[in-house]
Amino acid sequence: MNTAENIMSHELGLSSGNENDQFLTFIMAGEEYGVDILRVQEIRGWDNVTPIPNTPEYIKGVINLRGSIVPIIDLRERFGLARNEYGPTTVVIVVKVIDEERERVMGIVVDAVSDVYNVAEDDMKPPPDFGSVVSVDFVKGLTTVDEKMVIILDIDHMMTKDDLAGIAQNQ
Amino acid sequence: MTVDMSQFYQTFFEESFEGLDTMESSLLNLDVGAADEETINTIFRAAHSIKGGAGTFGFKAVSDFTHVMETLLDEIRDGKRLVTQETVDLLLQSVDCLRDMLTAVQNEDEIDQATVAAVQGNLEKLLNDASAGTPVEQRDDTGDEAATPEPAGEGWRIHFAPYEDLIKTGNDPVRMFRELAELGELEARLDDSQLPAFGEMDPEVCYLRWDLVLKTDAPLSVVEEVFEWVDGVCELRIEPLSSTGAEAATQEADAGSPAAPVPEAPVTNASAPAMPQRQAEPVVAENPTEAKAVTPKKKPASGGEHGSIRVSIDKVDALINLVGELVITQSMLGQIGDELDMDLDKLEKLRDGLGQLERNTRELQESVMRIRMLPISFAFQRFPRMVRDTAKKLNKEIELKLSGEQTELDKTVMEKIGDPLVHLVRNSIDHGVEAPEVREQAGKPRVGTVHLNAYHQGGNIVIEISDDGAGLNRDKILQKAREKGLVGEDEVPSDERIYDMIFDPGFSTADTISDVSGRGVGMDVVKRNIRELGGSIEVSTEAGKGSTFTIRLPLTLAILDGQLIRVGGDTFIVPLVSIIESLQADPAQINGLAGQAELYKLREDYIPIVRLYEVFGLKPKATRLEDGLLVVVEGDGQKVGLFVDDLLGQQQVVIKSLETNFRKVDGVSGATILGDGTVALILDISSLIQVSKRIGRKHRLPDEPTPEAGPDGDAATEQAA
Numbered sequence: 001m002n003t004a005e006n007i008m009s010h011e012l013g014l015s016s017g018n019e020n021d022q023f024l025t026f027i028m029a030g031e032e033y034g035v036d037i038l039r040v041q042e043i044r045g046w047d048n049v050t051p052i053p054n055t056p057e058y059i060k061g062v063i064n065l066r067g068s069i070v071p072i073i074d075l076r077e078r079f080g081l082a083r084n085e086y087g088p089t090t091v092v093i094v095v096k097v098i099d100e101e102r103e104r105v106m107g108i109v110v111d112a113v114s115d116v117y118n119v120a121e122d123d124m125k126p127p128p129d130f131g132s133v134v135s136v137d138f139v140k141g142l143t144t145v146d147e148k149m150v151i152i153l154d155i156d157h158m159m160t161k162d163d164l165a166g167i168a169q170n171q
Numbered sequence: 172m173t174v175d176m177s178q179f180y181q182t183f184f185e186e187s188f189e190g191l192d193t194m195e196s197s198l199l200n201l202d203v204g205a206a207d208e209e210t211i212n213t214i215f216r217a218a219h220s221i222k223g224g225a226g227t228f229g230f231k232a233v234s235d236f237t238h239v240m241e242t243l244l245d246e247i248r249d250g251k252r253l254v255t256q257e258t259v260d261l262l263l264q265s266v267d268c269l270r271d272m273l274t275a276v277q278n279e280d281e282i283d284q285a286t287v288a289a290v291q292g293n294l295e296k297l298l299n300d301a302s303a304g305t306p307v308e309q310r311d312d313t314g315d316e317a318a319t320p321e322p323a324g325e326g327w328r329i330h331f332a333p334y335e336d337l338i339k340t341g342n343d344p345v346r347m348f349r350e351l352a353e354l355g356e357l358e359a360r361l362d363d364s365q366l367p368a369f370g371e372m373d374p375e376v377c378y379l380r381w382d383l384v385l386k387t388d389a390p391l392s393v394v395e396e397v398f399e400w401v402d403g404v405c406e407l408r409i410e411p412l413s414s415t416g417a418e419a420a421t422q423e424a425d426a427g428s429p430a431a432p433v434p435e436a437p438v439t440n441a442s443a444p445a446m447p448q449r450q451a452e453p454v455v456a457e458n459p460t461e462a463k464a465v466t467p468k469k470k471p472a473s474g475g476e477h478g479s480i481r482v483s484i485d486k487v488d489a490l491i492n493l494v495g496e497l498v499i500t501q502s503m504l505g506q507i508g509d510e511l512d513m514d515l516d517k518l519e520k521l522r523d524g525l526g527q528l529e530r531n532t533r534e535l536q537e538s539v540m541r542i543r544m545l546p547i548s549f550a551f552q553r554f555p556r557m558v559r560d561t562a563k564k565l566n567k568e569i570e571l572k573l574s575g576e577q578t579e580l581d582k583t584v585m586e587k588i589g590d591p592l593v594h595l596v597r598n599s600i601d602h603g604v605e606a607p608e609v610r611e612q613a614g615k616p617r618v619g620t621v622h623l624n625a626y627h628q629g630g631n632i633v634i635e636i637s638d639d640g641a642g643l644n645r646d647k648i649l650q651k652a653r654e655k656g657l658v659g660e661d662e663v664p665s666d667e668r669i670y671d672m673i674f675d676p677g678f679s680t681a682d683t684i685s686d687v688s689g690r691g692v693g694m695d696v697v698k699r700n701i702r703e704l705g706g707s708i709e710v711s712t713e714a715g716k717g718s719t720f721t722i723r724l725p726l727t728l729a730i731l732d733g734q735l736i737r738v739g740g741d742t743f744i745v746p747l748v749s750i751i752e753s754l755q756a757d758p759a760q761i762n763g764l765a766g767q768a769e770l771y772k773l774r775e776d777y778i779p780i781v782r783l784y785e786v787f788g789l790k791p792k793a794t795r796l797e798d799g800l801l802v803v804v805e806g807d808g809q810k811v812g813l814f815v816d817d818l819l820g821q822q823q824v825v826i827k828s829l830e831t832n833f834r835k836v837d838g839v840s841g842a843t844i845l846g847d848g849t850v851a852l853i854l855d856i857s858s859l860i861q862v863s864k865r866i867g868r869k870h871r872l873p874d875e876p877t878p879e880a881g882p883d884g885d886a887a888t889e890q891a892a
Contacts (some may be wrong), residue, residue: 008505013531047851049843049850050741050849050850050852051741051789052833052836052839052852053786053787053788053789053838053839053852054787054788054836054837054838054862054866055836061850062829062833062850063850064844064848064850066496067492067495067496067499067827068827068831068843069827069828069829069830069831069834069842069844069850070831071832102832103724104832104833105832106832106833114305117359119753142821
């Protein structure tokens with residue numbers, strides 16, 4: 001794909017080919033994060049969960065999603081941000097996570113859903129080293145939409161080994 | 172047109188293994204000397220199907236081997252050979268051999284040629300040893316290639332009239348004739364009287380029939396073999412050239428008798444063009460009367476089989492899940508219906524409707540669950556053989572009694588209970604039943620009995636394995652337990668406890684005393700496997716009279732009878748099977764132990780108290796033992812008092828996995844969805860006890876130096892942080 005086409009499709013908001021992906025973005029503590037829209041299964045309001053004993057705080061519990069038991073993770077707490085009271089705009093984004101050839105379904109609690117953007121792969125910058133503040137493993141890249149920075153998350157890495165490891169290390 | 176045959180392999184193997192199982196059980200049922208005709212036919216049919224299938228798929232070694240077996244069976248069936256113990260043994264051996272061969276072919280391994288050759292050699296030897304089992308000198312003209320000398324006939328007259336669908340079954344007369352022509356000089360006369368006008372002709376229907384004259388010295392069986400595949404789809408009469416019509420009748424009956432469900436041969440590309448060419452011959456209506464006067468001699472044998480279909484487990488499980496959902500939705504609606512406030516008339520109608528929905532849903536759930544259920548005979552059927560072989564090896568005489576074979580249980584449970592059962596039965600034979608001489612000395616019949624019994628009791632299936640042997644040796648077990656340090660020198664446990672020790676892991680070592688040895692080896696594994704299935708095992712025994720092992724299993728792994736309990740705002744489910752009793756704690760019976768543990772004196776026993784809120788870090792309503800309830804539960808042979816706020820109702824719950832989307836959680840075996848749509852966790856008592864041992868010590872030490880001083884909420888709030 002040449003540059004002219006690339007710009008055109010970007011302006012028209014068209015998603016064509018692999019190099020131009022759509023991302024669902026959401027707001028957390030004033031920052032905008034994006035996840036691959038193809039991984040998003042549904043968006044639902046916050047509802048009571050059943051807590052799972054002896055799991056880290058950011059694992060809020062499990063819900064019944066049409067007969068499946070789905071864990072819910074608070075992304076603020078996962079990232080070490082201040083906890084937020086859950087309100088009417090608090091949403092749960094249900095995503096599909098693929099790790100080691102297995103598919104899991106999980107819900108992530110975020111402040112609010114924002115928008116859907118087309119991001120060309122070329123426009124995605126690799127994340128700088130944040131040091132130990134936020135693990136770079138969670139971040140796929142950074143991109144700019146309307147002068148604003150959007151952090152594109154890599155959900156496959158965000159919620160696997162650490163979260164799912166045994167109780168021992170989390171206590 | 173090429174057909175990818177490999178897609179049918181799986182079915183072939185499945186059917187063949189089933190066939191082998193049938194053969195095995197039928198062989199074991201055979202009365203030596205007076206074989207039941209139907210049983211022999213069943214064995215023959217199974218062998219024949221395997222041979223046919225193997226031939227089709229080109230597993231030549233298998234089909235050749237089966238052919239020899241079949242020949243032997245054929246002789247038995249025709250009454251030319253008596254069923255001797257030797258024959259049965261050899262046939263059983265052949266079944267094993269064939270099973271190995273098929274497994275090898277399935278796994279694309281090398282077939283163990285040496286074994287095959289040995290067994291096949293034995294079979295052939297038996298066959299050639301014509302006098303061995305021949306009851307009467309039957310040297311009639313039906314002659315069989317091996318049992319009787321080959322008839323030096325001039326040849327055969329063959330009347331071959333295919334039914335209309337012969338071609339559809341993938342058979343091609345041309346090929347058969349070609350094969351016949353190889354045997355000798357073949358003359359064919361075509362009868363095309365049934366041929367319709369060209370315009371009405373269906374190219375897939377066979378309208379032709381033939382009278383063949385084959386000049387050959389080949390025996391009847393060879394000629395018959397050519398027509399083997401078309402058995403049941405044609406009228407076939409083979410008579411010796413010299414013979415008259417009277418004898419022909421017997422031949423006809425003979426040729427038609429091997430009624431086996433012949434696996435369909437592949438449609439060869441040669442068959443399609445071959446037929447129309449012939450049908451283009453002049454149409455002459457010659458003998459119209461002969462046309463439909465043919466009554467099919469034998470349909471492909473299907474009457475004896477069950478009306479069943481093969482369905483993949485995934486589909487069934489999907490259905491079960493869906494019904495599980497329906498049950499939840501139904502109970503959700505039911506709850507709303509109960510709480511609704513509307514005018515009485517409508518409310519009444521709504522409640523009626525909901526009641527009906529509930530009944531229908533339950534019934535639906537039950538019938539869907541039943542799809543997964545199989546009679547336990549599937550698990551039992553391997554025992555006659557095993558008992559026979561093991562008893563023989565140990566020089567014991569044992570009769571195996573089976574009862575309740577029709578008792579149904581879940582397929583998964585059945586698969587997992589197989590090995591523990593084998594272990595228990597083998598133990599009964601090896602260590603339970605005594606040698607015949609010993610039995611006679613003890614005034615018991617020489618032949619010992621091992622009895623396998625199954626029946627339903629409540630929501631469980633009970634399987635009993637009993638023998639009339641020597642029973643467990645109480646003193647030896649106790650002595651061993653003392654050696655192992657399981658029992659203190661002065662301690663005298665109850666008999667029940669002593670017998671229960673054979674299930675202890677410490678007991679399962681190879682150096683245990685002869686008398687009890689096998690009863691210990693692997694018994695802990697047996698118990699563990701049964702526990703994993705949510706079941707239990709107990710033993711009762713009487714010295715000199717025998718022992719009985721009783722296994723109790725849930726009918727299915729998909730649902731569970733649960734007791735709902737409440738701690739703070741959370742609801743949990745305790746499997747009913749692990750609950751012994753529930754009680755209100757009496758403060759006077761609570762004792763501390765080294766400042767670390769609380770013990771409750773329940774009658775003679777001291778049981779540790781496990782506070783669920785401490786283990787799970789919850790905020791409870793009650794922290795003083797007398798404010799809540801103690802649920803006495805048992806896990807891994809240990810009793811504990813589970814301290815909870817309250818007991819709610821009992822309910823059957825559909826088990827959902829937490830691991831599908833999350834991971835295994837200690838102390839929890841799964842989750843379920845309650846009537847209101849929320850999720851409740853199902854407790855795993857054994858694992859919970861483990862967790863409590865780990866967590867309990869860690870948190871209690873600093874917080875509660877003296878439990879008697881009044882354990883209150885401190886511990887709980889600490890947990891939450």
